[in-house]
Amino acid sequence: MNRLSRLMAIQPQLQARRVVRAKDIAERFDISLRTVYRDIRALQDAGIPISGEAGQGYYLIDGFTLPPVSFTEEEANALVTAEKFVLANAEGSFIEQYGNALIKIRSVLRGQQKDRTDLLSSRISSAELQAASAQLQEEFLSKQPGYLQRDLLKKSEEEYIDIVHWASHSDAQQAMQAAPQHEVCQAYFGLMATVGDGPEGGVSHFSLLSSYR
Numbered sequence: 001m002n003r004l005s006r007l008m009a010i011q012p013q014l015q016a017r018r019v020v021r022a023k024d025i026a027e028r029f030d031i032s033l034r035t036v037y038r039d040i041r042a043l044q045d046a047g048i049p050i051s052g053e054a055g056q057g058y059y060l061i062d063g064f065t066l067p068p069v070s071f072t073e074e075e076a077n078a079l080v081t082a083e084k085f086v087l088a089n090a091e092g093s094f095i096e097q098y099g100n101a102l103i104k105i106r107s108v109l110r111g112q113q114k115d116r117t118d119l120l121s122s123r124i125s126s127a128e129l130q131a132a133s134a135q136l137q138e139e140f141l142s143k144q145p146g147y148l149q150r151d152l153l154k155k156s157e158e159e160y161i162d163i164v165h166w167a168s169h170s171d172a173q174q175a176m177q178a179a180p181q182h183e184v185c186q187a188y189f190g191l192m193a194t195v196g197d198g199p200e201g202g203v204s205h206f207s208l209l210s211s212y213r
């Protein structure tokens with residue numbers, strides 16, 4: 001990509017989020033940070049109102065441009081949500097094109113809308129978590145000595161709790177020691193870390209006093 005094309009592509013990236021780090025621009029266009037700083041300065045000299053500074057991030061003044069096509073917030077959220085399915089099922093070239101389209105979609109939105117779509121994009125769906133949970137159950141937990149039963153509970157889109165019952169405290173400890181070396185466990189803990197505490201800070205052990213059915 002030549003410099004003119006890159007300068008034209010940087011603007012929608014700046015419009016797509018509240019603040020964009022120079023590091024993110026450098027990674028996207030495979031250029032050095034020094035080149036990013038020069039490009040930002042060139043855009044500023046051309047009259048584009050870019051604020052911010054090196055080391056903190058850059059942003060366009062809200063309302064600087066009005067793209068010819070606009071989306072409602074609900075339409076944009078639907079497309080952002082679909083990104084997870086694209087990443088899981090599509091081929092590399094399609095993923096790249098979809099990512100470019102999302103940048104343009106986000107550039108249409110104003111400040112608070114960008115924040116909400118960013119939050120939506122970072123959330124994991126119940127279906128995604130349940131799929132990882134089922135894999136954890138089949139490939140790891142069900143094979144551990146002393147495993148009895150398990151319940152995955154949901155309070156809200158950001159709060160989940162996984163309750164695992166063991167025959168003894170030592171069985172639970174043995175499983176926790178084995179979990180970090182198992183890829184399925186790492187993947188599940190990674191998802192849980194986005195909606196709460198990770199395995200290090202989020203695991204508590206309790207002794208069962210009574211059970212009622």
